[in-house]
Structure formats: structure tokens, C-alpha cells
Amino acid sequence: MASFDVFGITNKGLVRSNNEDSFVISPDKCLFAVCDGIGGYFGGEIASRTTSRTLKRCWKQPPKKASDICFWVEKSLRTAQIEMSKVKQYRNMGTTVLIAICSRTTGQNEFVHFAHLGDSRAYHLRSGKFRLITADHADNDGLLERYLGKNKSAAKALAEGKPLGVEHKKVHCLSGDTFLLCSDGLHGYVKRRAIKKVLMDTSLKSAEQVCRQLIKLAHEHGAPDNVTAIVMRVS
Numbered sequence: 001m002a003s004f005d006v007f008g009i010t011n012k013g014l015v016r017s018n019n020e021d022s023f024v025i026s027p028d029k030c031l032f033a034v035c036d037g038i039g040g041y042f043g044g045e046i047a048s049r050t051t052s053r054t055l056k057r058c059w060k061q062p063p064k065k066a067s068d069i070c071f072w073v074e075k076s077l078r079t080a081q082i083e084m085s086k087v088k089q090y091r092n093m094g095t096t097v098l099i100a101i102c103s104r105t106t107g108q109n110e111f112v113h114f115a116h117l118g119d120s121r122a123y124h125l126r127s128g129k130f131r132l133i134t135a136d137h138a139d140n141d142g143l144l145e146r147y148l149g150k151n152k153s154a155a156k157a158l159a160e161g162k163p164l165g166v167e168h169k170k171v172h173c174l175s176g177d178t179f180l181l182c183s184d185g186l187h188g189y190v191k192r193r194a195i196k197k198v199l200m201d202t203s204l205k206s207a208e209q210v211c212r213q214l215i216k217l218a219h220e221h222g223a224p225d226n227v228t229a230i231v232m233r234v235s
Helices: 043-058 066-085 143-148 192-199 207-220
Strands: 004-011 021-025 031-038 094-102 111-117 121-126 129-132 167-172 178-182 227-234
Touching (some): 004 021, 004 207, 021 043, 021 227, 031 043, 031 178, 031 227, 066 094, 066 111, 094 121, 094 178, 121 192, 129 192, 178 192, 178 207, 192 207, 207 227
Antiparallel strands (some): 004 227, 031 094, 094 111, 111 167, 121 178, 178 227
16 A cells, blocks of 8 residues: 655634634544634634544544445535534534545555545646646535625535535545645645645655645745645655
8 A cells, every 4th residue: 555754734824813724634644634614713613623523533434445435425524514513602614624535455556535525625746747636616505605705715615404515536646646635725825836836846855844835835925814734745
């Protein structure tokens, strides 16, 4: 099975007083997630952290085979919805969620399975080619517009009582590949070519160094939002 040099970091940015982002890196380095909360000062933070905690807990019983991954994701996110519904003082909170699960197979069929709701993004760098894996989702139920205003770039979210509508994608991974999972606090303010330049910087010898450089880059662009990044280097 492929091995990963992985590091994740979240930062409240330079404007906001709290951090509604959260992330997950499982101890076995097979589950990764980025969550970006929606729904007000505390509500978004609770939704994000509740979802991250739920994913960690559900990973104690991971999917046994590749064909079980979609079911595991949907079941885990429905569990997160139930947990959010228990927080009575914050209604209509939600969170974007981006999940990456590494296959447990060996040989030529190793892959990373991506599942997402919203506008947290996954990118893939291979042999100098940098591409976006996920596609931002529209705010069809109006959750973001109600709480953040029409000027916010709206995204679908995981919220109590809402249909999931999770999008799934699978990417084969090879030695030398780099994957980036991030919230819109990074991709919304830093241009794609600047992100690619950091990922390709050979002076950055580890995933941790790459992550910290991406956060620094977000700060150089004002960091008006919370920013989260997970970098996965395949070896």
C-alpha cells in the first residue's frame, strides 16, 4: 500500500476572531477531511467540529473493502447530522465537508476516494500537471445566503435535516503524486498558479513545510477567512 507524508494545519486567519474550520488525519493515514463551518459565530464552529469528531469516531470501523467506501461516507455523514441536531441552541448551522480515503489495496489499483459537499477543494499534482479534482457545489437550499449574505460565494453544506447529495470521485495514485485538501480560505484568496508553485517547490522537503508555506501565502493575501490545508505526498 502507498505511504504518505502528510501534514494538516488550520488557522483562524488575520480578520476573524474564531476558527470555524477543522480537519481530520486518522492515525493510520487513510482518512483525511476538511470541514468549513457555516451558520454564525458559534454555530458554524460546532457543525464543523462535530462533523470532524464524528468522522474520527466512525473510522474506528472503517470500510472493509473499496466498494464499501461510499456507504461508509454516507452513513458517517448522516451520523454527523444526528449529532448536530442535538445542539438545540444553534439551528440551521452546517458545514462544508471534503473527505479523502486511501484504498487499502496494493499494486496498480491504489487510489484515493474523494467525497465532498460544498466548496472545500481537492487538488492533484502529478508530473507538473496541476488539476482540480472536486467541483464547487451551489447553495441550492439557501443556507449560506440566509446567514452570510448574497455576496458570499455560496456552497452546498452538510446541515441538519438536509439531503446529503454527496459527490464521489476516485483518483489513482502514483509515487510522486501530491494531493491538497483545503478550505476556501486558501483557494478563495490565493491564485491557483501560486498554490501550484508552492506544491512544486523542491526546497520544501516535507508536507509540513508545504502546508506552512501555504498558510503564509494566505496571510500575505490578507487571510480574511479561516484557512485550512492538508498536504499528502505519495511515496
